[in-house]
Amino acid sequence: MGRLLAGLLVTCLALTLGACATRSGEWGDEEYTIASGGSTGVYFAYGTAVADAVSSARTVDLVAEQTAGSVDNLLRVSAGEALLGFAQGDAAADAVAGTGAFAEPQDVTAVARLYDEYLQVVVRGDSPVHDLADLAGMTVSLGAENSGVNVIAGRVLDAAGVDAASIRDPQLDLGASIAAMAEGEIDGFFWVGGLPTPGIAQLARTADVRLLPIEQEWVNEVNDRYSHAYRPADVPAGTYGLAAAVTTLAVPNYLVTAGSTPAGVVRDVLATLFDARTALAQQVPAAALLDRRSAIFTGPVPLHPGAQEYYRDLRG
Template identity: 70%
Template sequence: MSGGARSGVMLRRIVGVVLAVTMLGATSACSTRATEWTDSTYEIAGGGANGVYYAYGSELASELEAAFDVEISAAETAGSVDNLLRVGSGEVLLAFAQGDAAADAVAGAGAFDEPLPVQAIARLYDEYLHVVVRADSDIEELADLSGRTVSLGAENSGVNVIAGRVLDAAAVDVASITDPQLDLGESISALEASEIDGFFWVGGIPTPGIAELAETTPVRLLAIDQSWVNEVNGRYSDAYRSSDFPVGLYGLDRSEPTMAVPNYLVTGADTPDAVVRDVLTGLFDARTRIAHTVPAAALLDRRQAIFTGPVELHPGAIEYYRAQRD
């Protein structure tokens, strides 16, 4: 056999091996997917395009698509209440939600007329209440919002829930505020154009849209007193804690006290256990990659993820976390 012929045979063998390995890898990847992934497409309820929910949801969707060969995408929504309604009705597979709104959802309280069949998959990170005003505003404290035009969050958002509770605790008459009910992107644009005096937002830090706003329009964050946090906890689900915005965030030259609330990834109670296990596998495996785009993802901790009360953990999540301890 000539040298050219031997080379041709060897090349064909190498190509054959490469193709076999590629096919084996593809088969292995697909075989790791639970058979319960039965729908053709899935959605994750995120939030507004300028917020952490949507960014996190988009990255998670891409990771789950690659890991389990399913078609899944993030949906723009009004926020926590909207997300919980969607996951409770089976419209979406997964949703991000504030802990307080999720507690209301399973209890059939607040914005929810009846309990929703929603369960938690993981506690992800804590969100922070932002009350944003322009740096040159004469508004110095929450009481100064009376009589002003301030967005208290979009309708059916978790922001709207917290805004009303905190203003009430601070003895600020919500009825005295003109509220255009804007989402985060609309609030940012309106503040930049001086069409509103301020806006409420609840999200991870840094929230991308607010960080971008601060680069062109200097902002301040109003302080949230510890006593207000205590009062809100006493009246509602005890889901809140006091925290602080660090110096340097959004260009701040001093730390400001605020209120934090945990954020959960939730699903419907009827979601198959195996699918939930797959989601958690993908979520934790991709944590570092997602954090490159969404810094809040780095806060995901397997030891803390199980603390989702009063929202019950999904049975598939319980199985996943127990298996990690073995």
């Protein structure tokens, strides 16, 4: 039934957009990819929906590809291995500056600011862990290698005075973390994603889970040390069955592309994103958060020239 509904939504997108949408002459005939994270996260769901919408509206071959996450996505985009990618704002800032996980500046520009992601430190409901300091000596995934999750986990633990080396970290992606938690193989895991993250929501339907609080002073310290990409936030009560809101941090999420991507391609992608926003949100709730007024605020990551043209035309 789920596949049938998804197919109907894609058909509706094609009917809605296909009659009036054309593509610029700057697309080629090859298959393009969106670097989209693990299969149980918001990135992959969003990437799949966007790929279907753009492919239908512009008569191109665009597909979502599973990856390790933000750092991996940025490297693929910069190397020309992916046309588009999703990335946390902090990781994208590091990529542009050539710091952190990046040995040198990457060829990365922003297409749009999409929505905010939330740090979620997940433990079982009956766990003795109630604070980040309690994680010492525990088996906790701090995110897959080359993921934005791993970047934030290290920074927050440091700000909280917790030695990451004291944690047994199997470096699992979200899907593997959820499976390991369900089997009792790990004590918890870090994740950064939209609310609700589908895989965690599924886990919460079969197991009692909690989120550990992230204190505002830690958020302030991380901002002072790095790119000021973070803000204090709350995971609302009711999310994953939580009885009360939990303090955490949020970081903006960008759709990125290489600076060398043709301007017409970027304009086509943006036009489809905004035209299909309502239909996309039926598949991925985070798509409803795309807003023309905030989409341009991607600093310190520069907007791609094609994106600048698109937003300028909207104002004109």
